[in-house]
Amino acid sequence: MPSRAFIIIAVLAVAVLAVSKSNTTAQVAPKLDYEFFKSRVEPVFLSKRPDHARCYVCHAESNNAFRLEKLSPNARSWTEEQSLRNFEMVSILVNPGDPDTSRLLQHPLAPEVGGDVFHSGGRQFLSKRDPAWRTLAAWVNGATLASPKK
Numbered sequence: 001m002p003s004r005a006f007i008i009i010a011v012l013a014v015a016v017l018a019v020s021k022s023n024t025t026a027q028v029a030p031k032l033d034y035e036f037f038k039s040r041v042e043p044v045f046l047s048k049r050p051d052h053a054r055c056y057v058c059h060a061e062s063n064n065a066f067r068l069e070k071l072s073p074n075a076r077s078w079t080e081e082q083s084l085r086n087f088e089m090v091s092i093l094v095n096p097g098d099p100d101t102s103r104l105l106q107h108p109l110a111p112e113v114g115g116d117v118f119h120s121g122g123r124q125f126l127s128k129r130d131p132a133w134r135t136l137a138a139w140v141n142g143a144t145l146a147s148p149k150k
């Protein structure tokens, strides 16, 4: 019959293994999905929401790090090449798997709910429950068109 000390050591070993395993999973950052970006995230930048100017109005060819491509005359969305450039540019402004430390999400978010203190473009998102903010967060968390809720 195993001694009590042996049982305690065995239980501890299992616990340590479980903890280190869950740490490893947490460290794997999700991949940012281009198709989800193109069909869900880009429309957020172009759409007019009540009381707020569109991100695009100020951020098309802007001189800060959030710099969207300029639409061609009369175009209502970006071309494939432009979207790819937008994707590359915006990808640098997020930390995959962590919307709360992602500049793209923090900067336009109201400070009362955890956003940056100042954004020249104002408090675009008053709450993290804003559907547009949630779309951005889902993308950062690795959402795909096949599994959009993350």
Ligand code: HEC
Pocket (backbone or CB within 6 Å): 045, 052, 053, 054, 055, 056, 057, 058, 059, 064, 065, 066, 093, 103, 104, 105, 107, 108, 118, 119, 120, 121, 122, 124
């Ligand atoms: C009325 C104009 C205006 C609108 C609308 C606007 N912004 Fe901005 N934004 C600015 C300006 C100007 C700056 C640079 C100065 C600053 O940091 O506030 C900026 C900075 C940013 C930055 C930081 C860029 C950097 O250099 O680090 C992000 C991210 C950002 N905006 C996201 C957004 C998003 C997302 C939207 C739409 C939901 C939006 N902004 C709407 C004017 C605007």
